[in-house]
Structure formats: C-alpha cells, structure tokens
Amino acid sequence: MRSLTLSEARERSGLITVTSYAVELDLDRGPEVFGSRTTVRFTCRQPGADSWIDLKARDVTSAVLGGEPLEVGTPVDGRLALPGLREDNELVVEATMAYSRDGQGLHRATDPADGEDYVYGHLFLDAAPSVYACFDQPDLKAPYDVTVRVPESWSVIGNGAATQDGPGQWSLATTRPLATYFVTVCAGPYVSVRAEHDGIPLGVHARASLRGPLERHAPEILDTTRRSFDYFHDLFGIRYPFGEYHQVFVPEFNAGAMENPGCVTVRDQYLFRGAATRDELLGRANTVSHELSHMWFGDLVTMRWWDDLWLNESFAEYMSHRCLVDATGYTDAWVDGTIARKVWGYAAERSPSTHPVAGVAALDAQSALQNFDGISYAKGSAALRQLIAYVGDAAFVAGVRAYLADTAYGNGTLAEFLAAIEKASGTDLEAWSQAWLLTAGRDTLSVDLDTDPGRDDWGPGGDAPGAATRPPAVVRSATVVREAPRDFPADRPHAVDVAAWTGGVERARARVTVTGPATPLPALAGVPVPALVLPNASDLTWARVRLSAETVALLPEQLPLVPDPQARAVVWAALLDGVSTAEVSPDAFVGVVTAAWPRETNSSILTRVAAYAEHRVIPFFVPRAEQPAVRGRLATTARSLLESAAAGSTESLAAARLLAGTSDDEALLRDWAAGRGLPAGLEDDGDFRWIVVRNLATRGLIDAEGIEGYRDQDDTLQGSLNALLCRAGIPRPEAKEWAWEQLTGRHGRSNYEMNHLARGFWAAPYDELMQPWVERFFTDVPAMAGWVGEDALSRVVALAFPQVFTEDTARRSREALARSDLTPAVRRSLVDADWELQEALQSRHRFHPVS
Numbered sequence: 001m002r003s004l005t006l007s008e009a010r011e012r013s014g015l016i017t018v019t020s021y022a023v024e025l026d027l028d029r030g031p032e033v034f035g036s037r038t039t040v041r042f043t044c045r046q047p048g049a050d051s052w053i054d055l056k057a058r059d060v061t062s063a064v065l066g067g068e069p070l071e072v073g074t075p076v077d078g079r080l081a082l083p084g085l086r087e088d089n090e091l092v093v094e095a096t097m098a099y100s101r102d103g104q105g106l107h108r109a110t111d112p113a114d115g116e117d118y119v120y121g122h123l124f125l126d127a128a129p130s131v132y133a134c135f136d137q138p139d140l141k142a143p144y145d146v147t148v149r150v151p152e153s154w155s156v157i158g159n160g161a162a163t164q165d166g167p168g169q170w171s172l173a174t175t176r177p178l179a180t181y182f183v184t185v186c187a188g189p190y191v192s193v194r195a196e197h198d199g200i201p202l203g204v205h206a207r208a209s210l211r212g213p214l215e216r217h218a219p220e221i222l223d224t225t226r227r228s229f230d231y232f233h234d235l236f237g238i239r240y241p242f243g244e245y246h247q248v249f250v251p252e253f254n255a256g257a258m259e260n261p262g263c264v265t266v267r268d269q270y271l272f273r274g275a276a277t278r279d280e281l282l283g284r285a286n287t288v289s290h291e292l293s294h295m296w297f298g299d300l301v302t303m304r305w306w307d308d309l310w311l312n313e314s315f316a317e318y319m320s321h322r323c324l325v326d327a328t329g330y331t332d333a334w335v336d337g338t339i340a341r342k343v344w345g346y347a348a349e350r351s352p353s354t355h356p357v358a359g360v361a362a363l364d365a366q367s368a369l370q371n372f373d374g375i376s377y378a379k380g381s382a383a384l385r386q387l388i389a390y391v392g393d394a395a396f397v398a399g400v401r402a403y404l405a406d407t408a409y410g411n412g413t414l415a416e417f418l419a420a421i422e423k424a425s426g427t428d429l430e431a432w433s434q435a436w437l438l439t440a441g442r443d444t445l446s447v448d449l450d451t452d453p454g455r456d457d458w459g460p461g462g463d464a465p466g467a468a469t470r471p472p473a474v475v476r477s478a479t480v481v482r483e484a485p486r487d488f489p490a491d492r493p494h495a496v497d498v499a500a501w502t503g504g505v506e507r508a509r510a511r512v513t514v515t516g517p518a519t520p521l522p523a524l525a526g527v528p529v530p531a532l533v534l535p536n537a538s539d540l541t542w543a544r545v546r547l548s549a550e551t552v553a554l555l556p557e558q559l560p561l562v563p564d565p566q567a568r569a570v571v572w573a574a575l576l577d578g579v580s581t582a583e584v585s586p587d588a589f590v591g592v593v594t595a596a597w598p599r600e601t602n603s604s605i606l607t608r609v610a611a612y613a614e615h616r617v618i619p620f621f622v623p624r625a626e627q628p629a630v631r632g633r634l635a636t637t638a639r640s641l642l643e644s645a646a647a648g649s650t651e652s653l654a655a656a657r658l659l660a661g662t663s664d665d666e667a668l669l670r671d672w673a674a675g676r677g678l679p680a681g682l683e684d685d686g687d688f689r690w691i692v693v694r695n696l697a698t699r700g701l702i703d704a705e706g707i708e709g710y711r712d713q714d715d716t717l718q719g720s721l722n723a724l725l726c727r728a729g730i731p732r733p734e735a736k737e738w739a740w741e742q743l744t745g746r747h748g749r750s751n752y753e754m755n756h757l758a759r760g761f762w763a764a765p766y767d768e769l770m771q772p773w774v775e776r777f778f779t780d781v782p783a784m785a786g787w788v789g790e791d792a793l794s795r796v797v798a799l800a801f802p803q804v805f806t807e808d809t810a811r812r813s814r815e816a817l818a819r820s821d822l823t824p825a826v827r828r829s830l831v832d833a834d835w836e837l838q839e840a841l842q843s844r845h846r847f848h849p850v851s
C-alpha cells in the first residue's frame, strides 16, 4: 500500500480545508466485516482541481460527490480519486471494511472467558482509512459526528460523549477538531466504573471478564487521573477541552496506550489480575499521566507532519515523570525512568539505526514510524531536561504555555516550539538544538582522579587492620572527561552532577556543566579517595557512563551501600551498557546481581534488573552450555531474598517470580504449579503460575497436553496466550515445528498470539535443536508482510529473530539485510536485531572464546 508523502500532504492541505465529518459505523454485521458510511464536507481553494480521499475498504459500495455518483471500482493504493472539485463539496462514501487482528485499524477480539467480542479503533499512524474515508494527514483536522450500530448487548465509547438512542443504536457528541488518527470507537459488552472530577466526567472500562480487576484498580487509576488533571491545568493554563475523559482497557493492544482525545485506549494487562509490584503500579500511573499530558501536547496541538512526532512523545515522556514526582506518591518516577526507559533508549542509540531526536526527514508517513523508538521517548525527554537546565524552568513553562495557546486546535512544528522557548527565555537555541536535537549519538562521561602519590590506594584498604597507620589517600584533582562519539561529533553541553561514595557515605557531590573534553571538579579536591565516583549521578543527562574495571570489581561490595536509588539506577544502566559493549563480562554482571540485588530496596531496580539478567544477559551473552549454572546462581539469590523478604511485599514478589523462572528444583516447581506451598499473596495468581509452567515446559518436564490442562483451569485471554508461550518453549523438534507453523502460517493468529509464540520459541537446551529455524526465520517471517500490518510485524521480527548466536546466523542476517524486497518496518527491526546479535557475538568472543 502506497504511503502518503510529505509533498502530497502539503499539496492537499494547500488545496483542501475539511469542514466536518459524519461517520456511521455498523458493527452488527458479524465477526469479519463492518459497514462504514462517511459524509465529509470540505472546501477547495482551486475549483476544478482534482484530489483524492484515502480509503482502505474491502468493498466500496458507492461514492457520491456533490450529488454525482463516482466510478468506484477498487481504489488503487487505498486512494479514491475526486475529480473536478467545487468550492464547497460534500462527499458520501459507503463501504464494507474488514476488522483487524493485528491491533491496527478496528481490532476485534473474542474473550475466551465468556465468548464475548470486543472492538476498538487504533488508527495511529495511517489506519484511519481502514475504518472511514478520510483525508488522512495530521494537519487536516475537523470536528466529527459519529453514530454506531452494535448488537443490543453492547455499549459504545468514543471521542465524544456517548448517548444510546435506541436498542443497539448509539451516537457520540460532536467533537472538537481532531486529526484523523485520533478518532476511535470502542464497542462491546464493556463494563465501566464512572466518576467525575472538576466538572469532567470520567470513565474506566474493560472486558466483562475483567470486572474484578477493574473495580479493584479503578480507584488508583482515577486518583492518578485527577492529580494529573489538576497538575496539567495548573502548568499549562488551558482547560481540558475534549469533554468527557474515558480510559478503555482493551485486549491485544500493540503499544502501552493511545492518546485519543476523550477516549484513551490502554493495554488491558495494566489491570493486573494477580499481585502487582510497586513499579508495575508506577508504570501504569506513568502511562495514565503520559496520555493525559498528550491531550494538550499532541491532541489540542498536533504536529504538522509526522517528522515532529518525536516532540509529542518526548514531551509526554518528560511531563508524566514530572507530574508523578510533583503530584503523586510516585516520587521515584525518575529512577524508573532510568532503569526502564533509558536502558531502552540507550540500546536504540547503540544500534546502527540510531538517528537524531528531531529533524529526520520523514518523506512519507510509514517512514516516520521507523524512528518512533527509545530515541523519540527517552532521549527526547532527557534533551528536554537539559533544555530546562539551559533556559530555566520558568522560561520553559512560559514558552510551552505560549506555544499551546498560539497553536490550539491546529498544528505546530519544532521551529515554532523552539521559537516560543527562545522568546520566553531570551536565549538563542540554535547551537543547543543543533547539538542535542539534530545530531545523533551520545557522549561518554567518566571521571579521572589524580590522587596524591605515595599514599595508599582508595579507601577500604585504608580502613583494614594494619592500614590505619597510613594516612588515607586523597584526591588531588578530579576531571569529568567527555568523549563525543566519532560518528556523531557535537558540542553537547551537559548539566550533570557528580557524586562520590565510600562504604555508602557520600564523600562529595558537585553540580557542573560539562562542556569541552575535560571539565574540572574542584569539589572533589582534598577528599579521601572514594570507592565509587559516578558522573551523572542524578541522571539529568543523556550520556554513557563509563565505569573503570576497578570500580566494577568493587560494586558487589559498594553498590548496595549507596543510599541514593537514582545513583544505583545509573550504575545498573552503565553496567548493562558495559555488558552490551563487551566491556563488562556477563559473569561480572551476575556477580553484582547476586551481591547487590537481594539488598535492593527500589522496586523498579529490583524488577527490571531481575528481568534483564534472566531474559537478556543470560540468553544473549552466556553460551547455552553455561546457562543452567548461571540461572542456578540467580535462583539461589532469589531464594534467599524470598526467605528474608516480608510476606506479600514487592521484594517477596520479585524474588518469587525470579525463582519461578530460573529454578531447576522440579519438586518446588510442581508444587507451585499445583498451588501447593505458594508464597503469600500468590495464591490463585494465574499469571504467576504461568511463569512456573513456562519453566517446566522449557525444561521438557511438561508436554502440550499438560499445558492445555493448565489453560483449561485459566480459560481466559491471558491463559490462552500463556499456553502458546509455553508450548513454543517445549524443547522438542515436533513442538518447535508446531509453534513455527502457527506463527508463520496463515492461521488468522492475532498480534498477541504471534508475539507469545515468538517469545517462547528460542528457549532450548542446545543450539543444534534450533538450527533448522535459523534459516527459515529469514524467509518465513519477512513473508508475513503479506498479511500482517507493519507495526505488528516489526514486533514479531524482534521477538522471533534467531537466538542462535553464531557466525552462521550473522552471515544469514547480513544476506537478508542485503535483500531489496523487505518492507521498511521489517528492515528496521532486522537491523536492530542484527545489531543485538553482533553485540552478543562480540561479548562471547571476548569472555567465552572457546564457544
């Protein structure tokens, strides 16, 4: 399907102004298709000119322009030609559309728990024409009147307040002007919790089978919603303009959530049906606040073209963390930002696909999607924090307010945003934005200590018996060393702080602006040589932190003593970077985990570090033959924490999950799977049991029939997805063949089903078992572009990429990348997965040369 180009969009918005849309959807035509009737009124600046409207229909019934029927046939490339426009036009298009199964367009899913069907629209980025005929570009905004026919037992939620007009007949209130990709309709037997805040009607909705979790979690979701409304009203100085505010927790959602004005769609795993750790609740609160901030930045003001999409996301990423810290109990949101979000962004920055935060030419709509990654979110947010350090918070807020007020209900650009900040601050941002926004790459920061010669080395030795007679070594001078990446040189100024500890006692902390290659740190002069010196200790900037080998060697002892969780998160992020760049051995990383992890008190660090160790460091960087022993070390660590942690605490839950995933104690696993002797708080926790069953399955201790038995006991969407994950992990050729065929064949599998099959697939005790599918990956998965949407398929590529880390896989990967028939999303995902393979190989060559 042809993707809209920037020049086409410019030309069309120069020609056309859309006055209004009226969209009638008929969702009562069975599980495959729905009816769509669109009436669009628009004006044309050059009467007589030709244009087109976007329409991706299964079947076009009729199209009438100004009372005259148009030749419809099958629109070519999703475009219906509109010849000879008049000054004022009315176009009526009737069509039959197909529901999607890949989370793009109008997605329809059946809940196995009760057989009920649920529908939701996810029209980002260019799926709107698969639901209604439209001029699908972000700068042709218009108000909408939507009516929906549904089965009588269903209800409807959408951008405008919903009214039931009769049995199965609903209408939504006329909206404010919306960009096409923000239009959504959610329909089905959804259950709801309703509330109100500051005159704004609120609703939280979910599938009927999730009524229990919905009612349990709605109070906290609504509390975060209320606090975020108050915070953003105060900060932006503009009242929320979209009427009611609904959050619909929907099945099989590709992203975390989507900021449709008045009707945010959210992945329904956020309605935790079992126990949840504190950081899981924090992550959900972060999403709630993120989407709410988009109501102003993104929705009220929309980027003119997709190449400024990053600004929406960087802004929302920054604002949600700020709001959580300032207005909720999640005052450690930035710690989560470091260990959950920046680690993601740093991986994107290491990949050859890295790109500047802004200014990347998006020549067509689909290519914009390729840069919608950890750079857009995490790096962009860090850049905004640096911008605030550069111009001051008051000027930043004043600039944001002016930008929103000047462009409300319309569109804005990066240039307009920066101009507003420049005007408010009186600061020229040309050089700053060139270095931070328009240049890719990140600097590496480290600290050089010049210590007093003739004295002892660093501290702990000086505290040891017999060493007391010698005076402690002291720092003579200290310097922050900044190395710019060779490929992307720039003079990025960094507002950072540097802190130093010995035995958990903070010896120094200094705020500096790092500019050139060497920035002196006078605050450290004269200080006894510390055990740990950390640049960017408060994580204000975007930089690689390089820890010396001596420092890494001291971390098992020193890291747990550092009292500041933000600094610990920076250390963990630096370690993970070091593992990926083959500077820190996986063995050293696991050594820090076994020593420091059980003593960790921050929930985000606890959960994320366990997940990185189990699902990233071990499978990617440790040869298969050595993995059981390393998993055993994690299991022992987890067991000791489980024994000491308070029952039902986040620590206990994190430890139980790690133990369930890594233990080789068959008796324990079988007991837990059968519901015997479970840790407190995990009784009747279906999701926890699936972690146990997956471990049994990947060890070959349970077969497909056994897995289906557990699915029968958990006959829900989560249950069926987890059963697929477990079955794909059974280490036998026939089980792998079945899973591969289910994944890559045309079985109408949903996006989530494909993700679960792919995620479980590469678990195996030895590489030889998996070798046949290495070759097949490179032919079978790219071919799925014939029936799977780009957004969904890019996730499948990432999850299904061969985890057989050999030169043979690398050669096949290179050959695949040389092909010319890959779709843009498949290629982009392959580049990133190939780079992860390169990182794994590089580390294995250095630290495990025999394999």
Ligand SMILES: [Zn+2]
Pocket: 259, 290, 294, 312, 313, 316
């Ligand atoms: Zn967002």
